[in-house]
Amino acid sequence: MxxxxxxxxxxxxxxxxxxxxxxxxxxxxxxxRKDTFLILGLADSGKTSFFIKLRDGKQVQTHTSMKENEGYINLENNGIPLTKVPIHFVDVPGHEKLRFKFSDFIPITRGIIFLVDSSTCVKNVRSIAEYLYDIFSNKDVIKHNIPTLIACNKSDMITALPPERIQTMLENEINKLRNTRTSALDNQDSSITDNIEFLGYENEKFKFEHLENETHFEKCSVDKNEIAEIKNWIAEVYGGR
Known part of the structure; x- marks a missing residue:
């Protein structure tokens, strides 16, 4: 050669x-890259409507999703861009058997928007608290210090509760749930509980302010297009990390 x-x-x-x-x-x-915002919540909380509103700027009839909706969306308020580049959003199904899928996206997640139906919160408070508990006790959520916005949707409904009331209800419910789950975890194999953290401070009643990751409550109405504060929060989190 x-x-x-x-x-x-x-x-x-x-x-x-x-x-x-x-x-x-x-x-x-x-x-x-942590450039993704997860849209989470129970079925019928308005998740998919919120996703479509962000993407298309209009309201459409939606049905319970059995798979993720995702896409890159240009975030804007009244035609004014809020970010320089499109943001990746993932709408995770709210069905009880599919909610766990949120954990697949945590490594690339910059923020979580958790939608709550303000008008039915009283009857669904246990289910909402259980879902939030699964999110906040996830070690990867804590490790990556992912900020979360609990968006109290359907605030225009006559039966809607204000965010402050919803926050108190959820804190009380999560506190009860924490006591139950902590006792149950003590009797389980460590391999099952390795990815679960204790929520809040021991020997103190649970408060959202005790969480490692910042958590905010904000009222909104997807149907009435009252989501400007949610968009502003997303833009702030996206630009601030």
Whole structure:
């Protein structure tokens, strides 16, 4: 083999290696990017309507989703862009057997919007508290310090409760749930509980302010297009991290 052939082969090998390294770097970079906002909540809380409102700017009839809705959306208020680039949103199904899927997206999640139906919160408070408990006690949510906005939807309904009342109800319910689950976890194998953290401060009643990740409550109405504060929160979190 002459020198020119050897040089050519070496150049080809180095080029291929450079391409492979670039691809691997790109994949790892994309996996580590936290540019996603999760839209979570029970079925019928208005999650999918909120997602479509963000994406299309209009209200449509929706049905309970059995798979994720996702896409990159240009966030704006009254035609004014709130971010320089589109934001990735994922609407996770609210069905009880599919809610766990939120954990698949946590490594790339920058913020969580959890929608609550303010008009039916009283009868659904236990289910809402259980879902929030699963989110906030997840070690990866705590590790990545993911901020969460609890959006109290359907605030225009006559039976809607104000965010302050909803917060108090959920704190009381999560406190009861924490006592029950902590006792149950003490009797389970550690391999099952390794990804679950104790919520709040021990020997103190649960408060959202005790959580590692920042949690805010805000009223909104997707139907009435009263979601400006939610958009502003998203833009602030996206631009601030």
């Amino acid at each position: 002459d020198n020119s052939t050897f040089t050519l082969i070496t150049w080809i090998i180095l080029t291929i290696l450079a391409i492979i390294i670039a691809i691997i770097f790109n994949v790892l970079k994309n996996r580590s």
